[in-house]
Amino acid sequence: MAKYLFYLPRFHTNVVPWVRLLRQAGHQPAVHVSYEGPTEDRNSLVPVAVAPSSFFKRNEKSPPIDRVPSFRAVWRGMANERPDVVIVRGISRALSRVALICALFQRRRIVIYDQEDVVPERFSTWLRRAVFRSLGIPHITTRLPIGPLKRTFGEAIPVPFANPWVSVSGFRDEYAGVAILMVAKYRRRKGHSALIAALARLKDEFDFRVTLCGEEASPEDVAFCGEICRQSEVLGISDRVVIRNNVPHKDMRHLYVAHDIFILPSLNEPAAVSPIEAAWSGCAVLVSSDTGTRGYVPPGRAFDFDARDPIDVARCLAGAMDSPDSLRRMKDACLNHIRSVADDPLIIDKFEILAGVK
Structure with missing residues (x-):
């Protein structure tokens, strides 16, 4: 059994099937977020909202997804969860950066999750991945390779989005077209x-x-x-x-x-x-x-x-x-x-x- 802790600046329904699969396999996943969004699926997963910093409270014009989290809240939340691996969504948002810093100081296993190509065309993406890989921090991506892969130091591990449905019900109506x-x-x-x-x-x-x-x-x-x-x-x-x-x-x-x-x-x-x-x-x-x-x-x-x-x-x-x-x-x-x-x-x-x- 392993404990997984996801840090997502914005909670999105696409993480729910991952959580379901991990639970079914006997693991313990948790999701901490800055922003939940109004239309996402919370029937089987209620994410933990990370408290904003006092700085954000004084600057509420910032979009919710960019809110600066309380460093203390992230640190304590991670320490309480005691995850075997911390999965951080990118490094461009404030929550992701603070979670990355906390995970480094707490000596957690870290994975960075992005949605770029497995082998990126953009040099900036390739360089970012290569730098973190040299530090022992891999990237995963939800994109899948198309055709044979050319191995490079800046590639990510493809981890597909999971089947969103436990079962599919419904019917095709009588429309003839x-x-x-x-x-x-x-x-x-x-x-x-x-x-x-x-x-x-x-x-x-x-x-x-x-x-x-x-x-x-x-x-x-x-x-x-x-x-x-x-x-x-x-x-x-x-x-x-x-x-x-x-x-x-x-x-x-x-x-x-x-x-x-x-x-x-x-x-x-x-x-x-x-x-x-x-x-x-x-x-x-x-x-x-x-x-x-x-x-x-x-x-x-x-x-x-x-x-x-x-x-x-x-x-x-x-x-x-x-x-x-x-x-x-x-x-x-x-x-x-x-x-x-x-x-x-x-x-x-x-x-x-x-x-x-x-």
């Missing part, structure tokens, strides 16, 4: 506009319905959602667009199961979890070629596209909708692929090696 789903916050880089433009090109050739699932947490979100609705009306597909906003995470698996295709035409996406949730739910998953979680989807142009080009997005969608047989093959390929790269025993093995129990 192809049900398409996009799950993303209302941000321009997510690619809503490119998706609507791509679907407009396919409206006369295929029978489909698209569900846009987002988060309306601010007036800007509401305005952007309205903008997308107006675009779909201008392009003549408003009758095929369904808006589902602010869906609780506990209900998301029902939404995935009710759809055939999941698509995320996002630009510069570091590590989207929604394609992983969709693949585990049996969807055919289509993603932009540069997304950080591209490795969780089968290789080949049938499953990816250039998110800057609505014509290429349309090409990828058309391939999936070409026939019921091709759609079924793509669904099976996505589920089989993610089982091969992110199965539970593989992930547990990686974490046990990190903690020194293997």
Whole structure:
């Protein structure tokens, strides 16, 4: 049995499956955070909120994720948890840096977790990893390699995101066409506009319905959602667009199961979890070629596209909708692929090696 302590500036649902797996394997994980976020899943995990420093209390204009933690709170929290390994999310945020310092002085085993490529293209990432590796501190990344790896001193250990569902329930309704789903916050880089433009090109050739699932947490979100609705009306597909906003995470698996295709035409996406949730739910998953979680989807142009080009997005969608047989093959390929790269025993093995129990 090992004790794992995660330090995350922002609590995100993607850590919950890791915690579940570690508990099932008999380990003791804990999560300490600066900021919890309003829509994350706390049904099976309640993170510990680290108290801010008195300096932060006097400077509350800082974003919550950047709040400076109380050094004493971090030190005592770590000492009380007595972890075998401390996993720090990056080194750019105040909580991560303070946790790293405390772990060094307490002589804990340390791992730095980022969402960069296994073998990074950016020299700054390579250099950071190489420096810490020389100090005996490895990096892990949630990105998976695509193709053969070229070994370098600046590479990270790939540790996949885990299966988010204990079980998948729900059903595909009686809609005769192809049900398409996009799950993303209302941000321009997510690619809503490119998706609507791509679907407009396919409206006369295929029978489909698209569900846009987002988060309306601010007036800007509401305005952007309205903008997308107006675009779909201008392009003549408003009758095929369904808006589902602010869906609780506990209900998301029902939404995935009710759809055939999941698509995320996002630009510069570091590590989207929604394609992983969709693949585990049996969807055919289509993603932009540069997304950080591209490795969780089968290789080949049938499953990816250039998110800057609505014509290429349309090409990828058309391939999936070409026939019921091709759609079924793509669904099976996505589920089989993610089982091969992110199965539970593989992930547990990686974490046990990190903690020194293997």
